[in-house]
Amino acid sequence: MKRILVLEDGTVFHGEGFGSAIDQEGEVVFNTGMTGYQEILSDPSYCGQIVTLTYPLIGNYGVNRQDFESISPAVHGLIVNEACSLPSHYQSLGTLDELLKAKNIPGLMGIDTRMLTRLIRKHGTLKGKIASAEADTAAIVEELKSAPLKTNHVQSVSTKTPYHLPNTGRRVVVVDYGAKSGILRELSQRSCDVVVVPYNTTAEEILLLNPDGILLSNGPGDPKDVPEALHMITSILEEEIPLFGICLGHQLFALAMGANTEKLKFGHRGSNHPVKDLQTGKITMTAQNHGYTVSPETLAGTELRLTHTAVNDGTVEGLGHKVKPAFSVQYHPEASPGPMDANPLFEKFMNMMETTKEEGKEICLNA
Numbered sequence: 576m577k578r579i580l581v582l583e584d585g586t587v588f589h590g591e592g593f594g595s596a597i598d599q600e601g602e603v604v605f606n607t608g609m610t611g612y613q614e615i616l617s618d619p620s621y622c623g624q625i626v627t628l629t630y631p632l633i634g635n636y637g638v639n640r641q642d643f644e645s646i647s648p649a650v651h652g653l654i655v656n657e658a659c660s661l662p663s664h665y666q667s668l669g670t671l672d673e674l675l676k677a678k679n680i681p682g683l684m685g686i687d688t689r690m691l692t693r694l695i696r697k698h699g700t701l702k703g704k705i706a707s708a709e710a711d712t713a714a715i716v717e718e719l720k721s722a723p724l725k726t727n728h729v730q731s732v733s734t735k736t737p738y739h740l741p742n743t744g745r746r747v748v749v750v751d752y753g754a755k756s757g758i759l760r761e762l763s764q765r766s767c768d769v770v771v772v773p774y775n776t777t778a779e780e781i782l783l784l785n786p787d788g789i790l791l792s793n794g795p796g797d798p799k800d801v802p803e804a805l806h807m808i809t810s811i812l813e814e815e816i817p818l819f820g821i822c823l824g825h826q827l828f829a830l831a832m833g834a835n836t837e838k839l840k841f842g843h844r845g846s847n848h849p850v851k852d853l854q855t856g857k858i859t860m861t862a863q864n865h866g867y868t869v870s871p872e873t874l875a876g877t878e879l880r881l882t883h884t885a886v887n888d889g890t891v892e893g894l895g896h897k898v899k900p901a902f903s904v905q906y907h908p909e910a911s912p913g914p915m916d917a918n919p920l921f922e923k924f925m926n927m928m929e930t931t932k933e934e935g936k937e938i939c940l941n942a
């Protein structure tokens with residue numbers, strides 16, 4: 576079935592539809608990962624976005640049970656050059672086309688994804704719509720140009736009610752702004768007793784859960800659309816509870832501390848983004864998926880320390896609090912997909928919880 580991608584600048588790409596045949600709008604972004612399409616399309620941070628994959632052959636190892644980052648993918652569309660219809664992998668249970676149909680996500684193939692990516696790199700991300708080839712493209716362009724980009728998606732992807740993943744170790748409350756399951760997996764693997772709570776849970780409600788640590792998850796959209804988080808974060812820090820922010824969680828941590836965020840031209844999405852640790856000089860290869868960033872000039876005057884920067888463009892990649900047990904990264908230590916280089920950050924969080932616990936004990940004993 577012939578389908579098209581219409582961009583707000585008037586460009587029309589002609590391709591072949593696969594997956595769901597619904598028309599769908601979104602912010603068109605690109606991801607440069609060579610593998611990991613199942614994790615990418617099920618990452619809730621892509622809610623409201625149409626993702627184009629620059630690697631030309633997608634779907635060749637099929638779809639499996641292990642690689643979902645959420646049960647209900649929230650991505651608005653997937654654009655590829657070639658979608659493989661005959662996958663081969665021992666864990667594969669079906670094709671990309673079948674998955675997209677089942678989850679009601681429109682796909683478009685036969686697109687020159689490198690041309691599309693170059694266009695986005697030149698102009699910045701653009702709004703676009705996947706539609707039928709017979710659609711009135713001029714009317715779609717007008718529609719795209721007239722409506723502002725919707726960025727407030729956290730409420731739709733966050734859990735509606737708290738849930739518990741019981742275990743024997745430290746209790747971690749994960750504030751779910753659209754958390755990837757990889758984050759929960761990393762905590763569970765370290766025996767953490769995880770409680771996942773909705774995005775608007777208050778500090779008082781969190782403290783009632785007696786947490787040893789708080790993890791602010793990744794999530795979609797503009798961090799400024801989640802003002803509920805800011806008071807909660809400052810209150811948690813007053814209690815000296817260790818805090819770890821990932822991606823959207825990192826941006827919210829920065830906003831709560833008085834820094835600012837801004838939108839990048841086309842963001843960072845891929846599995847090989849080099850990040851420099853400013854203390855050791857060490858470079859790690861990281862998985863990234865973000866369109867916003869912390870504005871570095873706004874860190875002065877806050878209690879935050881810049882700990883990591885992006886090698887490619889110098890943007891802020893990591894922050895630490897100067898006195899409180901709190902740190903955050905713009906990239907994904909849980910990877911999924913991507914390299915595991917940044918995985919030791921979970922160890923750092925575990926150590927922070929142990930140290931704070933020990934110090935707390937001393938205070939109690941000395942009292």
Ligand SMILES: NC(=O)CC[C@H](N)C(=O)O
Nearest residue numbers: 793794796822823866867
């Ligand atoms: N993966 C994320 O948490 C993304 C954070 C935010 N939505 C951004 O695009 O910058």
